[in-house]
Amino acid sequence: MQEEITKPRETLLDAEEMVLNMGPQHPSTHGVLRVLLKLDGETVIDLDCDIGFLHRGVEKIAEQDTYAMITPYWDRLDYVAAVSGDLCYVEGVEKLLQVEVPRRAEYLRVILTELQRIASHLLWLGTHAIDIGAVTVLLYCFREREEILKIFEDFIGARLTAHAFRIGGLWWDVYPEFETRVRDFLKIFPDRITEYETLLNTNRIWLSRTVGIGVLPAEEAINLSLTGPVLRGSGVNYDVRKAQPYSAYADFDFEVPLGENGDTYDRYLIRMEEMRQSIRIIEQALDGLPEGPVMAKVPKVIKPPAGEVYHSIEAPKGELGVYLVSDGTGKPYRMRIRPPAYINLQSLKRMAIGHLVADVVAIIGTIDIVLGEVDR
Amino acid sequence: MAAVTTTKQKRSIGQIIKRLLLLDLIEGLFLTFKYNVRALYEPREGGNPNQAIYTEQYPLERPRVSERFRGAPRLNLDPENGSTLCIACDLCALACPVDCIEVGSIRREVRDGEKVNKKKVLTTFIFDTSRCMFCNLCSEACPTDCLELTQSFELAVYHRSGFRWDREMLEKGINYVRYTK
Amino acid sequence: MPEILALLIAPDWVRSLTGERRPNDFWAEYIVWPLIQIVIVLFIVLTVVAYLVYLERKVSAFIQARLGPMRVGPWGLLQPAADGLKLLLKEDIIPIKADRLVFSIAPIISVVATLVVLAVIPWGAAWATIANVNIGLLFVLAVSSVSVLGLVLAGWSSNSKYSLLGALRSSAQMVSYEVGMGLSIIGALIFARTLSLSGIVEAQRADGLPYFLFQPLGFLIYLISALGETNRAPFDLPEAESELVAGYHTEYSGFRWALFFMAEYTAMLVTSAVAVTLFLGGWYFPGLDWIRSNWGQTVYVLLSVAAFAAKIGALIYAYMWFRWTWPRYRYDQLMELGWKWLIPAGLVNVVLTAIWYVLALPEAQGGVFGFVKQTAGRYVPTGAGKIYFILTGFIITIPLSWALLATINRRSRDFNLHDQRQLQIKLRSERIKRNEPVAE
Numbered sequence: 001m002q003e004e005i006t007k008p009r010e011t012l013l014d015a016e017e018m019v020l021n022m023g024p025q026h027p028s029t030h031g032v033l034r035v036l037l038k039l040d041g042e043t044v045i046d047l048d049c050d051i052g053f054l055h056r057g058v059e060k061i062a063e064q065d066t067y068a069m070i071t072p073y074w075d076r077l078d079y080v081a082a083v084s085g086d087l088c089y090v091e092g093v094e095k096l097l098q099v100e101v102p103r104r105a106e107y108l109r110v111i112l113t114e115l116q117r118i119a120s121h122l123l124w125l126g127t128h129a130i131d132i133g134a135v136t137v138l139l140y141c142f143r144e145r146e147e148i149l150k151i152f153e154d155f156i157g158a159r160l161t162a163h164a165f166r167i168g169g170l171w172w173d174v175y176p177e178f179e180t181r182v183r184d185f186l187k188i189f190p191d192r193i194t195e196y197e198t199l200l201n202t203n204r205i206w207l208s209r210t211v212g213i214g215v216l217p218a219e220e221a222i223n224l225s226l227t228g229p230v231l232r233g234s235g236v237n238y239d240v241r242k243a244q245p246y247s248a249y250a251d252f253d254f255e256v257p258l259g260e261n262g263d264t265y266d267r268y269l270i271r272m273e274e275m276r277q278s279i280r281i282i283e284q285a286l287d288g289l290p291e292g293p294v295m296a297k298v299p300k301v302i303k304p305p306a307g308e309v310y311h312s313i314e315a316p317k318g319e320l321g322v323y324l325v326s327d328g329t330g331k332p333y334r335m336r337i338r339p340p341a342y343i344n345l346q347s348l349k350r351m352a353i354g355h356l357v358a359d360v361v362a363i364i365g366t367i368d369i370v371l372g373e374v375d376r
Numbered sequence: 377m378a379a380v381t382t383t384k385q386k387r388s389i390g391q392i393i394k395r396l397l398l399l400d401l402i403e404g405l406f407l408t409f410k411y412n413v414r415a416l417y418e419p420r421e422g423g424n425p426n427q428a429i430y431t432e433q434y435p436l437e438r439p440r441v442s443e444r445f446r447g448a449p450r451l452n453l454d455p456e457n458g459s460t461l462c463i464a465c466d467l468c469a470l471a472c473p474v475d476c477i478e479v480g481s482i483r484r485e486v487r488d489g490e491k492v493n494k495k496k497v498l499t500t501f502i503f504d505t506s507r508c509m510f511c512n513l514c515s516e517a518c519p520t521d522c523l524e525l526t527q528s529f530e531l532a533v534y535h536r537s538g539f540r541w542d543r544e545m546l547e548k549g550i551n552y553v554r555y556t557k
Numbered sequence: 558m559p560e561i562l563a564l565l566i567a568p569d570w571v572r573s574l575t576g577e578r579r580p581n582d583f584w585a586e587y588i589v590w591p592l593i594q595i596v597i598v599l600f601i602v603l604t605v606v607a608y609l610v611y612l613e614r615k616v617s618a619f620i621q622a623r624l625g626p627m628r629v630g631p632w633g634l635l636q637p638a639a640d641g642l643k644l645l646l647k648e649d650i651i652p653i654k655a656d657r658l659v660f661s662i663a664p665i666i667s668v669v670a671t672l673v674v675l676a677v678i679p680w681g682a683a684w685a686t687i688a689n690v691n692i693g694l695l696f697v698l699a700v701s702s703v704s705v706l707g708l709v710l711a712g713w714s715s716n717s718k719y720s721l722l723g724a725l726r727s728s729a730q731m732v733s734y735e736v737g738m739g740l741s742i743i744g745a746l747i748f749a750r751t752l753s754l755s756g757i758v759e760a761q762r763a764d765g766l767p768y769f770l771f772q773p774l775g776f777l778i779y780l781i782s783a784l785g786e787t788n789r790a791p792f793d794l795p796e797a798e799s800e801l802v803a804g805y806h807t808e809y810s811g812f813r814w815a816l817f818f819m820a821e822y823t824a825m826l827v828t829s830a831v832a833v834t835l836f837l838g839g840w841y842f843p844g845l846d847w848i849r850s851n852w853g854q855t856v857y858v859l860l861s862v863a864a865f866a867a868k869i870g871a872l873i874y875a876y877m878w879f880r881w882t883w884p885r886y887r888y889d890q891l892m893e894l895g896w897k898w899l900i901p902a903g904l905v906n907v908v909l910t911a912i913w914y915v916l917a918l919p920e921a922q923g924g925v926f927g928f929v930k931q932t933a934g935r936y937v938p939t940g941a942g943k944i945y946f947i948l949t950g951f952i953i954t955i956p957l958s959w960a961l962l963a964t965i966n967r968r969s970r971d972f973n974l975h976d977q978r979q980l981q982i983k984l985r986s987e988r989i990k991r992n993e994p995v996a997e
Binding site: 401412 | 616618619620621622623624627878879881882883955956959
């Protein structure tokens with residue numbers, strides 16, 4: 001595929017084509033992603049992604065570590081939304097073990113995961129805005145994200161790669177000021193979202209940079225097996241929280257925003273609305289937090305019966321899935337990760353061809369990739 | 377399901393006037409101007425999201441670290457007689473995903489009244505903080521609350537060998553120059 | 558106008574310095590005094606430019622809820638000194654196959670072209686202008702265009718494909734927006750009737766109102782064009798970091814890069830100064846004459862310089878404010894804005910202003926309303942004339958030109974660049990498959 005792009009054609013009577021390398025070190029590729037662009041002037045006529053710069057062999061490591069030891073590795077896949085990664089794996093193992101997690105633990109898990117969804121969307125918004133030129137939004141988003149990370153630090157013990165969940169529940173129960181802190185945050189946050197919208201939503205420069213860019217029709221989105229806001233931007237109503245409810249999501253009442261045109265602006269609006277819906281979920285969870293233990297009775301050495309399970313959750317980036325094959329021992333036989341960013345990245349070629357070079361940056365931002373997940 | 381519509385509708389007269397007067401650009405300007413003005417007169421308290429300036433000036437103002445924060449490891453000592461709480465059970469080394477702990481022990485005879493037991497006594501404990509991912513699995517595995525991840529996060533050293541902490545360093549804590557300016 | 562020439566006479570103490578040696582005023586008037594002025598202006602402007610960088614960092618920090626430079630000196634005030642020292646001490650790197658002479662000269666051309674303009678700007682009343690050229694405005698436009706040459710030379714001599722592309726894009730953008738700038742100032746010139754910058758300030762003083770009230774559309778076009786000319790946001794795509802083509806000054810480091818940086822900030826200063834002179838009344842503010850008669854000449858001149866500096870400061874703050882608030886336009890949108898909106902708007906502004914002016918002439922000259930009266934060789938609007946001009950400027954010119962341009966550009970609004978390009982690519986690949994020549 002790469003050779004196709006870099007080899008010049010023989011019948012090149014108009015030598016206007018240029019191959020541009022948006023190298024692994026670039027401020028806008030959100031990690032070590034290499035994109036090869038074949039340009040005609042400034043229009044992209046072909047595109048190829050070169051990934052693998054951050055490959056760490058997590059799936060292989062999983063074959064030689066016990067189930068409990070694998071959990072911290074999931075933080076480092078999508079390091080921006082670490083808690084979601086933990087949730088996916090831990091629920092997968094619990095499905096394999098057929099352990100029932102106490103209700104209180106499930107509600108707390110939902111609260112932490114939705115807070116992490118807000119944090120991940122904030123980072124997405126900040127980086128997307130700064131790629132398009134609005135620098136101030138990045139700093140504002142990081143301020144709010146900092147508040148969430150402080151809550152995580154007080155609860156879990158670490159900010160970014162928080163080993164949040166254990167197999168069977170949580171390690172720690174809430175700390176005394178948890179509820180006040182979260183409610184304070186929820187009180188100030190809707191105004192902050194309004195601030196970001198003031199700066200961006202109706203701004204004519206933002207509109208001209210994002211409306212009509214990277215349009216993806218619904219049928220192509222489904223054919224490319226996209227998930228998450230990229231799919232919902234094209235109008236397809238698929239959210240794992242509603243389609244196959246996991247954890248305690250069936251108890252909560254929230255809406256899933258859908259787009260119409262499938263362009264960058266729609267995906268932007270969807271993620272902003274998702275942040276607001278997450279606030280709703282957290283409030284409902286806090287109001288209805290049941291009493292009880294936070295850890296189920298799980299043996300010290302986890303040896304699930306032989307079998308296989310696939311469990312997926314709605315991570316902020318899409319459908320994050322884990323496929324575990326157990327052979328009865330304490331170490332999994334195979335762990336396969338379904339990375340949403342990797343699969344969504346495949347739509348880059350479809351979306352970017354025909355646009356200008358400056359739009360490629362906007363499109364990479366709107367797909368919302370994290371290279372830790374793309375490369376694993 | 378909430379639909380987020382972005383279809384190009386015919387703009388109403390109000391919207392046309394707004395576009396003519398550049399109001400969409402100007403309301404963004406007002407927001408940033410408000411921040412600018414507030415930053416000049418508000419008293420500064422780092423880390424407060426309701427203040428105009430959020431910066432905490434490190435190293436003059438150190439961040440408040442939570443109680444459960446997972447930082448530098450420490451081997452706890454028995455508060456009564458100052459001996460180590462570690463029973464050299466090796467559970468932490470087994471639990472560690474990155475194999476950064478090495479526990480060395482010998483079996484020593486201990487007189488307990490009239491019985492003679494051969495107890496495991498800790499000799500060396502090496503903890504490689506460069507490999508550690510601070511996941512807390514070792515601390516959760518420890519049966520005697522001996523190994524604990526403390527709130528110390530300034531772990532920079534000048535040489536790679538400084539990352540391998542031996543038992544003495546783990547019990548005393550890292551010795552670093554505290555910069556205050 | 559004899560009054561204006563009289564204003565530039567060197568003060569007495571300068572003449573007293575040389576008066577004993579030479580009997581005539583030549584040395585004092587044309588050599589010593591201008592030298593003193595040049596040294597003062599250069600010194601102050603270069604220091605101000607260095608501190609503009611500091612100001613930008615502080616302003617951006619306060620907008621973004623953070624602090625900016627704080628460590629070097631109290632409140633970070635010595636930061637420009639530290640930066641300058643660092644840049645001077647950096648290693649001088651010239652790329653291997655670069656054209657050494659041109660590489661070294663390019664930043665010098667840029668900086669000198671922007672600094673030369675400072676000679677004709679009326680920094681204050683009386684003796685606070687270095688040279689009062691009759692065609693001052695034309696001089697400003699012409700000399701500031703020379704800095705584009707420095708840009709292109711920098712991109713070319715860097716021997717890097719990306720620098721060249723960045724330089725070409727930057728220079729194309731600057732040249733396009735200069736046309737818009739030139740057209741937008743003609744409206745103000747219709748009122749001022751002179752190209753000399755000091756004369757324009759005197760005209761605003763005589764008319765009693767700054768010209769942005771008479772020419773709101775011209776002011777707006779000028780501001781936007783100035784943003785585009787100096788490569789500032791929202792038109793800074795050619796030099797943005799997230800862009801693939803990293804701009805013409807990629808290969809420059811150390812003090813040469815500092816020269817480019819200084820050229821950019823001096824260009825900001827110069828365009829602000831021209832905007833203030835043309836539209837905001839220059840160094841004049843309403844109480845100034847009273848100050849001259851009561852507090853003496855020196856205080857008068859110093860206060861006028863301070864007023865000018867304050868107005869420029871407000872405009873420069875506006876530049877920084879715009880940069881840190883809005884996202885940036887894509888290159889083709891930027892060029893479209895320049896050519897399809899600003900230049901036609903400038904033309905429409907000129908035509909409409911001329912129509913209103915001619916209508917306002919007294920009956921003897923062929924006008925209708927008689928809103929301007931001939932006073933001491935100039936046409937000065939009467940009280941009713943001022944209201945007439947303000948009203949026509951705001952209420953008729955702006956909506957009319959906007960409606961006209963929207964109608965003209967309507968055809969291209971539905972022009973979907975993406976679809977057109979897709980079609981082009983498809984046709985092209987089909988032709989290649991059939992092994993036909995691709996070029997039309």
